[in-house]
Amino acid sequence: MLSPLDYFFGLFSLDIGIDLGTAYTLVSVRGKGIVINEPSFVALEKRSRAVQEVGARAKEMWSKNPKDILIVRPLRDGVISEYEITAKMLDYLIRKAHEQTWVPIPRPRVVVGIPSGVTEVEKRAVIEATLDAGAREAHLVEEPVAAAIGAGLPVLETRGSMIVDIGGGTTEVALFSLGGIVISRSIRMAGDEMDEDIVQYMRNKHNLLIGEPTAEKAKIAIASAYPLPQEQTFEMKGRNLTTGLPDSVEVSSVEIREAISGSVNIIIDTIKDALDDTPPEWVADLMESGIAICGGAGQLKGLAERVQQEVNIRAWVAEDAMTCVARGAGRILEDYNNLRRLLVGPERGSTSGGGGAGRQY
Structure with missing residues (x-):
């Protein structure tokens, strides 16, 4: 009391x-x-x-x-x-x-x-x-x-709508109708895993030890799930594992896309899995409304384009996706x-x- x-x-x-x-x-x-x-x-x-x-x-x-x-x-x-x-x-x-x-x-x-x-x-x-x-x-x-309410999806209506929320620790995929979750998937794979992917890539490919903060900066700056109109580069600073001395390596967005590809593929497969269980009448709704993507890691460059290519349904990033x-x-x-x-x-x-x-x- x-x-x-x-x-x-x-x-x-x-x-x-x-x-x-x-x-x-x-x-x-x-x-x-x-x-x-x-x-x-x-x-x-x-x-x-x-x-x-x-x-x-x-x-x-x-x-x-x-x-x-x-x-x-x-x-x-x-x-x-x-x-x-x-x-x-x-x-x-x-x-x-x-x-x-x-x-x-x-x-x-x-x-x-x-x-x-x-x-x-x-x-x-x-x-x-x-x-x-x-x-x-x-x-x-x-x-x-x-997330669906924040993105402005009509969760209380009969027509189906889908949200993909990719945060730091989890990715959530959900289909809504009449205020309820019809189908959902939740995996503990998201932005933090991508950071770890980049750390491991730099260690294995460039023999450079970097910290998670550096990996996160690179992810935000140049990481993508789909080829960029103009590929970019980022200078990684860390410790050379051979000499033990400070070192730096310039990496391209193509390399970082390769580094995080495993995590991105798992997220794509999770979306496909949810769609596989979606009844045809709601698939028709999604063909009209599309799939909304939100969350901090949902802002990954080219992610909407990659999702659209993989599932043949329009995907879009919600306004102010992180919030x-x-x-x-x-x-x-x-x-x-x-x-x-x-x-x-x-x-x-x-x-x-x-x-x-x-x-x-």
Whole structure:
């Protein structure tokens, strides 16, 4: 139960939608849109485990590997791997979202996006961490549902629509009709795996040891899933594994496309697998509406063209693709009475019913 003081602060706290991602965590505030987009990194003092930095500052420290600081990514494959640190990160983000308000102790209502394939234990961990971070209510929505709403897909209509959400840790493919997921696929393969592909490629092909931050920069700069109109290059800096000395190698976008091809192929195969199970009447709908692609790694150059070539259905990247899940979660809060049925409870596949999914203090 809320204390009278918490209840009072709750009346003036914000409604918040959160995309709790492996690579980035985004926060949407009802009526304001996206207010926070921070890397999902936390810097801790090694001895005391006290939080030093959260988000972008922590990620900057990660690339430098400081001696007395432990850099933690508290989410792996879209789920919580470090519970206490995740709760601390959420507390930081909730307080940051309330910086422009007068509320000294935020007690917001929160909707958090989760991968569609998570277990009951993983669902409960997200709810508990959100409540421990100060939320007065914690609700869950499956990420493909939130992404589809954020991308503007007609998920409540009878005609079918499909979303492909590629984040840092997971790729979600879902077909919607009448507010429900008809077919879904969830794989723990996404942007982080592409970064690792690039690290391994540079080690094996160029004998150069690079870090994940460098691989991520190369991915964003020149990686593609389809031949580019004009191929590009990127200078990789790292350590030569033969001499042990600093070295640099200029690589082309063709090489990076080759490096990540295995991961891209798995994502394409997952989309094909979902389409194989799609009834013909919904395939006809998709032939008209196309397949929407969102998520941070969904912005990979040429991905829409590659998907379209492989499945013979028009594919398009949603506007502001990285923020679709957070915006969709926020949209549910804006139209809570009509969209609350899209929330899921701790029991697999359960809906909110009359009281809403998740848990309240």
